[in-house]
Amino acid sequence: MQRARLGLCSGVVALALGACDGAAQPRSVGLNVDEPADPLRPVAQRGAVPESARVTDYAIDAKLDEETYRIDGLERITFRNRSDAAVDHLALHLYMNAFSAGDTAWMKEGRGSHRAMGQGQQTPWGRVEVTSIGVVDGPGGLTLQPGEDPTVATVPLPTPLAPGERIEVDIGFTTYLPEVFARTGYKDDFVLAGQWFPKLAVLEPDGTWNNHVFTFHSEFFADFGNYRVILDVPKGWLVGATGVRTADEEDGGRRRVTYEAAMVHDFAWTASPAFVEHVAQYEGIRIRQLHTAETWQQAPVHLQAQEEALDSMQARFGPYPWSTITIVHPPAAAGGAGGMEYPTFFTSSPLFEIPLAAQDVVSVRLDGRFTTVHEFGHQYFQGLLASNEYEAPWLDEGLNTFANTMVLDDSPQGDWAIKVMGHTLDSGDLLRLDMQRLQGTAVVDQRADQFAETEGLYGRTVYRKTAATLRSLRNLVGHERFDAAMRTYAQRYRFAHPSPDDFIDTLTEALQDDASTPGVVALDDAVALDVRDWLHQGLRTPRSVAFAVRWVENRRGQSQGGWHRDEGGTWSRTDAGDPGVEGVVVLERSGGFVTPVQYAIAFEDGETLEGWWDGVRTTDTLLFPGRRILSVRIDPNRHLELEAKRVDNHRFALGEAREVTTEGDIADLAEAAVLAALLGVAP
Amino acid sequence: MKVLRTAWNTRWVYLAALVLTLAWGLAASTIAGWMTEFILGPFGGEADVEHALARLAEVVTHNPELGVGIGAGAVLTAAAAWLGWTLLGGAVFFAARGDALAQSARGAVQSAGPLAVQGIVHAVLTGLALLLVSVVFGPLPGVFRLLGLLVTTAVAVLARDLVRAQICLHGLDKPYHPRATVQGFVVAVKRPREIAITAGLWVLKMGLALVLVPLAARALGPSEASGWLRLMAGLGLAISFARLAWLTHWVPVELEPPASAPDDGAQTAET
Numbered sequence: 001m002q003r004a005r006l007g008l009c010s011g012v013v014a015l016a017l018g019a020c021d022g023a024a025q026p027r028s029v030g031l032n033v034d035e036p037a038d039p040l041r042p043v044a045q046r047g048a049v050p051e052s053a054r055v056t057d058y059a060i061d062a063k064l065d066e067e068t069y070r071i072d073g074l075e076r077i078t079f080r081n082r083s084d085a086a087v088d089h090l091a092l093h094l095y096m097n098a099f100s101a102g103d104t105a106w107m108k109e110g111r112g113s114h115r116a117m118g119q120g121q122q123t124p125w126g127r128v129e130v131t132s133i134g135v136v137d138g139p140g141g142l143t144l145q146p147g148e149d150p151t152v153a154t155v156p157l158p159t160p161l162a163p164g165e166r167i168e169v170d171i172g173f174t175t176y177l178p179e180v181f182a183r184t185g186y187k188d189d190f191v192l193a194g195q196w197f198p199k200l201a202v203l204e205p206d207g208t209w210n211n212h213v214f215t216f217h218s219e220f221f222a223d224f225g226n227y228r229v230i231l232d233v234p235k236g237w238l239v240g241a242t243g244v245r246t247a248d249e250e251d252g253g254r255r256r257v258t259y260e261a262a263m264v265h266d267f268a269w270t271a272s273p274a275f276v277e278h279v280a281q282y283e284g285i286r287i288r289q290l291h292t293a294e295t296w297q298q299a300p301v302h303l304q305a306q307e308e309a310l311d312s313m314q315a316r317f318g319p320y321p322w323s324t325i326t327i328v329h330p331p332a333a334a335g336g337a338g339g340m341e342y343p344t345f346f347t348s349s350p351l352f353e354i355p356l357a358a359q360d361v362v363s364v365r366l367d368g369r370f371t372t373v374h375e376f377g378h379q380y381f382q383g384l385l386a387s388n389e390y391e392a393p394w395l396d397e398g399l400n401t402f403a404n405t406m407v408l409d410d411s412p413q414g415d416w417a418i419k420v421m422g423h424t425l426d427s428g429d430l431l432r433l434d435m436q437r438l439q440g441t442a443v444v445d446q447r448a449d450q451f452a453e454t455e456g457l458y459g460r461t462v463y464r465k466t467a468a469t470l471r472s473l474r475n476l477v478g479h480e481r482f483d484a485a486m487r488t489y490a491q492r493y494r495f496a497h498p499s500p501d502d503f504i505d506t507l508t509e510a511l512q513d514d515a516s517t518p519g520v521v522a523l524d525d526a527v528a529l530d531v532r533d534w535l536h537q538g539l540r541t542p543r544s545v546a547f548a549v550r551w552v553e554n555r556r557g558q559s560q561g562g563w564h565r566d567e568g569g570t571w572s573r574t575d576a577g578d579p580g581v582e583g584v585v586v587l588e589r590s591g592g593f594v595t596p597v598q599y600a601i602a603f604e605d606g607e608t609l610e611g612w613w614d615g616v617r618t619t620d621t622l623l624f625p626g627r628r629i630l631s632v633r634i635d636p637n638r639h640l641e642l643e644a645k646r647v648d649n650h651r652f653a654l655g656e657a658r659e660v661t662t663e664g665d666i667a668d669l670a671e672a673a674v675l676a677a678l679l680g681v682a683p
Numbered sequence: 684m685k686v687l688r689t690a691w692n693t694r695w696v697y698l699a700a701l702v703l704t705l706a707w708g709l710a711a712s713t714i715a716g717w718m719t720e721f722i723l724g725p726f727g728g729e730a731d732v733e734h735a736l737a738r739l740a741e742v743v744t745h746n747p748e749l750g751v752g753i754g755a756g757a758v759l760t761a762a763a764a765w766l767g768w769t770l771l772g773g774a775v776f777f778a779a780r781g782d783a784l785a786q787s788a789r790g791a792v793q794s795a796g797p798l799a800v801q802g803i804v805h806a807v808l809t810g811l812a813l814l815l816v817s818v819v820f821g822p823l824p825g826v827f828r829l830l831g832l833l834v835t836t837a838v839a840v841l842a843r844d845l846v847r848a849q850i851c852l853h854g855l856d857k858p859y860h861p862r863a864t865v866q867g868f869v870v871a872v873k874r875p876r877e878i879a880i881t882a883g884l885w886v887l888k889m890g891l892a893l894v895l896v897p898l899a900a901r902a903l904g905p906s907e908a909s910g911w912l913r914l915m916a917g918l919g920l921a922i923s924f925a926r927l928a929w930l931t932h933w934v935p936v937e938l939e940p941p942a943s944a945p946d947d948g949a950q951t952a953e954t
């Protein structure tokens with residue numbers, strides 16, 4: 001894979017080249033990459049985009065008042081009825097209203113704070129007001145009918161819109177940005193506008209609107225379309241937005257910037273006079289970072305993470321179709337805007353910098369660079385495979401988390417998240433620890449608002465249990481086979497709205513050995529895995545994976561000696577020779593999740609036998625006449641990352657000398673801690 | 684040479700301290716090993732070196748009492764050690780001037796009260812000084828604050844050594860009066876050479892103390908760390924003893940009444 005790595009240019013170099021405006025830090029760092037003309041990459045690179053996926057276009061003209069953080073806008077929505085039925089009304093998202101009062105659906109769940117950040121003091125509330133609405137060239141104004149929550153509304157149409165017809169609607173609106181604490185809003189001279197304009201919900205094929213209120217954990221479900229947005233901001237402010245910049249004019253004290261985006265389902269933008277811009281290029285994709293003075297030196301690290309994410313995700317899930325990526329790094333005071341995804345545009349978080357001297361002791365990768373990997377990942381799992389975040393949040397957060405671990409795995413540094421003195425915790429290790437916290441209480445495939453927002457249950461279930469489930473299945477059926485199935489899913493549902501059943505059906509079909517045994521993967525001659533049932537257990541039940549080696553011993557072999565009757569009915573006695581030994585193993589499935597699992601049996605003669613157990617019964621006994629067993633291991637290749645407790649997966653045969661690795665480690669650590677305490681306070 | 688001889692004088696006290704230290708460490712190691720064995724029962728032998736951290740994390744998160752036990756052990760050790768070292772610290776001074784082991788022990792026991800009280804005063808004063816420095820240096824860049832804290836710590840270490848040496852070797856008229864420690868700080872501040880040497884040796888010892896747990900972490904898996912741990916603990920103790928022994932060469936200093944232009948040159952202890 002070829003890629004341009006020319007963007008790593010230090011600020012010092014940029015200063016020397018005069019690429020700054022004379023301020024303390026440069027205004028622009030990195031390459032001078034032209035803005036692409038087309039918001040989509042060339043067909044040869046991105047593949048075809050189905051015309052049928054284009055449903056809703058927006059043309060918006062919006063003006064920011066930087067004193068009051070108010071946006072006055074006028075939008076024209078072009079909507080195509082691609083359903084099979086006539087529609088008599090439109091359904092609107094007015095998602096900024098989530099922040100309009102303490103009793104909105106969002107606030108009821110969030111209680112005025114998000115990721116430990118509370119509402120601002122100055123402007124705690126945000127809202128959007130529709131000031132006018134009417135059909136273009138149509139009869140007079142339309143009426144907005146409020147929905148169950150201020151974040152949704154409906155607009156009855158004067159005449160039903162027949163299948164295949166299109167309609168243009170003009171909507172005037174005013175958006176009042178809150179002080180940012182949950183992704184969207186302002187702080188000082190920084191503005192991040194997400195969920196800021198009235199937007200159409202999704203019309204299902206049967207002609208009903210899927211118009212969910214904005215809840216704490218879900219904000220995306222919308223149709224694809226083209227956007228043309230003019231943003232009027234104060235002169236001297238730098239703007240970043242979804243899509244490509246196609247015009248940029250200054251007029252008096254104002255600046256009017258035009259952005260155009262193609263085949264996206266949302267549009268977000270940011271503006272600030274304090275931005276430092278860092279631009280790079282990757283296979284014709286313009287990667288633009290907007291930093292402030294606090295973080296601009298971190299740009300190359302984020303760029304590297306971004307490039308690794310592109311390397312991995314394009315190879316696994318198909319080409320990234322758009323020609324730009326904009327990464328916004330909000331200033332610390334606006335930290336609430338960090339870590340959020342919008343089409344071709346996302347916000348990251350600052351790097352967690354460990355002092356150089358301490359890096360040999362501890363290093364972490366789960367910092368801002370991981371946020372970049374994660375939020376970029378949403379360009380696929382949400383931006384491109386636009387599932388319903390309200391009804392099935394795991395289809396974007398969970399699949400994305402899975403993909404993020406693959407990015408780490410594919411990167412030159414390999415999959416490690418935390419290093420302590422040369423020992424690493426990888427993604428699988430961390431997921432396993434999460435599964436322990438879940439204790440088998442969580443069902444993945446639920447609506448976003450069905451999760452109790454306590455003890456991080458949502459994140460652990462939707463993000464991590466999904467990832468652990470997929471990674472476990474991938475380990476069981478084989479990486480190549482699973483990766484091919486995921487590729488099939490990603491290709492099939494580009495620019496579409498996949499449902500949980502679509503995902504399960506696609507994997508079931510793509511993983512099976514052959515069509516004669518649908519959905520079945522043979523693991524060896526006797527043991528097979530039923531993909532649909534397996535995914536059902538992992539995603540739709542709270543069953544947990546738990547195995548143990550229940551018993552291992554070497555008992556006296558079965559004697560052949562004694563009195564036996566021959567065919568003629570005559571009794572005769574044979575002498576008992578040495579009965580020898582018989583190895584006995586009892587495998588136990590203590591968890592409710594029924595899955596095949598591997599075992600490995602180490603014999604005294606040096607051989608290690610690996611095999612599969614179907615795990616259907618709760619215990620099974622394996623006998624090995626004539627062979628003495630040293631130890632037995634269940635899941636020796638660490639396939640089942642869903643299994644929280646592995647310590648009981650290994651057992652020495654009764655009476656066999658046991659190594660004492662874990663005891664030894666803990667004893668050493670205790671001795672070190674005590675000696676350190678003694679020496680620390682020594683005279 | 685004289686310093687070396689003085690240090691050599693402390694060998695029996697050092698050996699006693701070393702035996703106590705290693706025995707304590709061994710006890711902790713044995714108890715932790717038993718606890719783990721008891722908790723894991725027939726399991727836990729998996730030598731999965733590549734996932735050593737995960738294996739430990741799993742055992743400790745499933746059995747938090749193990750982590751709590753080890754943490755509590757270390758804290759209790761530190762508390763008990765503070766008392767123990769207060770006594771032993773005294774014994775080093777007696778031994779350094781040539782007292783026999785039994786005599787040194789007797790001397791340390793006799794000085795225990797003042798040593799403990801001045802030790803507490805010293806801990807409080809040091810805490811206050813560090814707080815003051817971090818507040819005063821707060822607005823400055825981090826490196827200055829770090830430097831300020833380091834210098835303060837170095838002065839505090841020397842002050843404590845001075846007061847202890849004075850109590851053991853020369854006695855104080857009012858051995859329980861906090862002024863002695865205050866005066867220790869005042870005298871210490873004026874002795875940059877001694878500060879440098881004391882601080883150097885102290886930092887070396889602390890460095891060894893700090894490296895022990897990472898070292899044990901490094902050796903997770905089948906490799907054994909305990910030999911190295913014990914060696915480094917012994918080395919750290921030796922450095923501590925050398926520091927105290929060296930100090931006996933330039934006490935007494937006038938800790939009471941308030942110092943009047945203390946002598947700049949090193950003074951020889953009366954032996």
Ligand SMILES: [Zn+2]
Nearest residue numbers: 374378397400
């Ligand atoms: Zn996410």
